[in-house]
């Protein structure tokens with residue numbers, strides 16, 4: 048249990064009808080009461096809203112409503128007080144300042160949620176979902192986050208851990224008491240089938256979760272291609288406004304231009320890159336380097352080719368670059384004469400488009416929907432892991448499960464198998480924060496907003 052009492056402005060700082068200053072900790076009620084004129088907050092019932100004034104000595108700072116929530120039925124499990132002030136920067140800051148002068152410490156980013164986690168009220172997946180919920184840009188992203196906050200996926204992870212524990216127990220019993228006849232002998236065959244079952248179920252979660260991440264984070268889409276093939280025009284068409292500058296002088300798009308669109312409730316984050324080509328021009332080279340970097344981080348690459356020109360070495364180089372990526376080849380300028388040989392493009396996902404006529408753009412969007420199974424997503428219950436940290440750990444667990452399976456096939460000693468199973472149990476524990484490092488927790492919560 049942490050000892051000090053923290054305070055922060057929990058609403059966004061600006062002009063509004065109401066702002067909330069939140070306090071949490073063992074002295075929350077006493078400190079709030081020391082700047083409050085109205086009922087004695089130390090004597091009111093828990094979970095009540097109390098009318099009064101915030102005062103600095105004789106001076107009235109604001110007319111407020113104060114919610115008093117006593118431990119343990121609160122967000123942090125500590126005593127929590129929320130002061131509903133009139134919105135506005137000067138008033139809210141003054142109220143916070145008074146609280147700090149009277150014994151509160153200014154909360155760090157995410158510290159309320161961190162306390163909720165450290166005090167065991169929520170697990171790490173639930174804590175992360177709080178932030179995702181706040182940051183949700185689409186309704187689907189909201190659904191995933193609120194489901195996570197409800198603890199369903201955490202429950203699934205806990206069940207996996209329970210299964211692993213039982214497996215581990217039966218292995219240990221067999222190692223320690225091989226002579227007892229009434230203990231079920233765990234044969235290699237039985238182990239194999241149990242491990243296989245866990246692996247299949249976890250694999251399903253990982254696959255679903257990769258889509259889940261896309262629901263929450265959106266699909267980072269990078270548009271690449273030689274200068275002048277029509278990348279900016281495609282971006283413009285998709286964004287529907289003139290954010291990128293379209294010109295017919297080669298290499299005008301020197302920097303990265305970005306924008307978000309909503310494809311069936313999924314956020315498509317589009318990045319238009321400078322033409323990737325071998326060039327000695329310094330400015331363009333910087334753009335090219337950035338393009339290549341963007342390429343690495345992309346969930347989806349759209350390589351644009353010009354229907355009106357024959358494929359050249361650069362096009363082939365780019366086709367080679369996208370070989371192992373989720374990619375679409377967009378043959379642009381299909382309103383002009385065909386000079387490009389489609390048969391020499393070694394890629395399954397080709398769409399023919401032109402930016403004069405909107406049909407091609409719709410086909411491009413449809414292809415994206417198809418590649419990411421967006422229609423399937425709608426049928427699911429939005430119950431999965433959703434960020435890189437969680438999914439990477441689940442994948443690591445899967446890899447170790449794979450090793451266990453191989454070990455069993457090789458007939459490795461059962462105690463070695465046990466060590467690996469324990470490791471999987473630990474990795475899954477990291478997902479929900481059963482074991483964690485202070486650095487990870489600090490880093491994770493520092494990404495939160497103040498007052499949350």
Ligand code: GDP
Nearest residue numbers: 274275276277278279280293294295380401402
């Ligand atoms: P980028 O360098 O790849 O970003 O290419 P731009 O989007 O700047 O386009 C280069 C030129 O091609 C501009 O003059 C566009 O108007 C033109 N353009 C883009 N798309 C099409 C298309 O589908 N058909 C035709 N005919 N011209 C296009």
